[in-house]
Amino acid sequence: MSASTIRKYSASVIFFHGSGDTGPNLLEWVRFLLGRDFDLSHIRIVYPTAPVQKYTPLNGQLSNVWFDRRSINIAAMESKKSMSQCYNIVQQLIQNEVDQGIPLNRIIVGGFSMGGALALHTGYHLNTDLAGVFALSSFLNRQSVVYESLASRESANGTLPELRMFHGERDTLVPLEWGRETFESLQKLGITGTFTPLGNTLHELKKSSLLELQKWISIKLPALQTDIQNKL
Template sequence: MAVATAANLKTVILNPLRRHSASVIFLHGSGDTAEGVLGWIRSLVQDDFRIPHVKTIFPTAPARRYTPAGGALSTVWYDRTRIAPNVPELLETIDPVCEQLGRLIDDEVARGIPKNRIVIGGFSMGGGMAMHLAYRFHHDVAGVFALSSFLNQDSVVYKVVSSKPSLPPLFACQGLRDPLVLSDWSKETVKQLSDCGVGCEFHTFPELYHEMNAKELHMLTDWIKKRVPSES
């Protein structure tokens, strides 16, 4: 069941099975919801994504007019003129939601989870939002993941990370048959972040379209366990 938070975002939470010592914030893709992406994950890996000491938070994006959908209301993290890397970022739609999501991080810190025990990521637009959130505003988190995601060619993220001495690593995956987020876009994102000093782990899947699969979710789970290992 979704619950409201101080960030004014509805969330679905996978509570840890033992003492809570780390948190993951997983952002869905455009037009999806917290319940939708969690149901998708469970259909692929059942409960294997549940890490015993980790609380996983799935927020739902606020509904807003979305230009690529003809201006219809949609649950998206930000607006864009079209789905392509060679268009300007609409920071006036990105930054307010970064502030809202930042309150989720603050809530976890208030519960005793330090930022270096928090991982932020997502699928598609959710991964793009996670890169903005972490690399621009919360670069002391434990790690960032982006599944089938990209940043714009002139993204402000690249300008910010080039001046940061310490940056969280990125785990990225991309389907080579993806017709919506082209593999060249995610490859270029990883290359530019790597050139700016971000440690990147990048995996491609030859038969994967714009979707997640069980293999990448198991790989992501293993990576999260390495970034925020159990303290017991």
């Protein structure tokens, strides 16, 4: 393949799956709902897979999870050791994009369920220079390090990534109230964005929210002049 035929991207989206899933499965779920891939030709969509590790809510069984939880409850404490190991994986994923010439302000992170929580940690604790964060059916623990991190930088200069959250009104695994509480707590610490309840929706992805995300991503990460020239 010649250099001129290698597809060039000017922005990236890293989309984290939920607990027990994989990147390829999440990609297929998106394709099933949309009937296609995301229509973002100049943006590379990355669907990474979490490592296999013991997961306490499953009685210590092995599962593809980004981090361990003591329990699936907003009042539970975060496992700092598990989170720190996860951070190393995330930072490498972001570095992979930077190494390919994508600046931090042209990268959006997001995810479903546990993946959305990881995206919140990524954009508001690990790296606040990203372009945006989205979370679908997700929440942060009330004593999350994310809140501590944001509170400690309240007076610092710089714009924090914009946030988009979506949550099913009939979600029984992660109640709507947990998602709303998380969003409102982040708002109080300077995060701007929107929280969208999804009617008649369980703990699942929906086509409507994916289409909204696609529109938002295209606005946050518009095509550059070089992308337009490459199409000519």
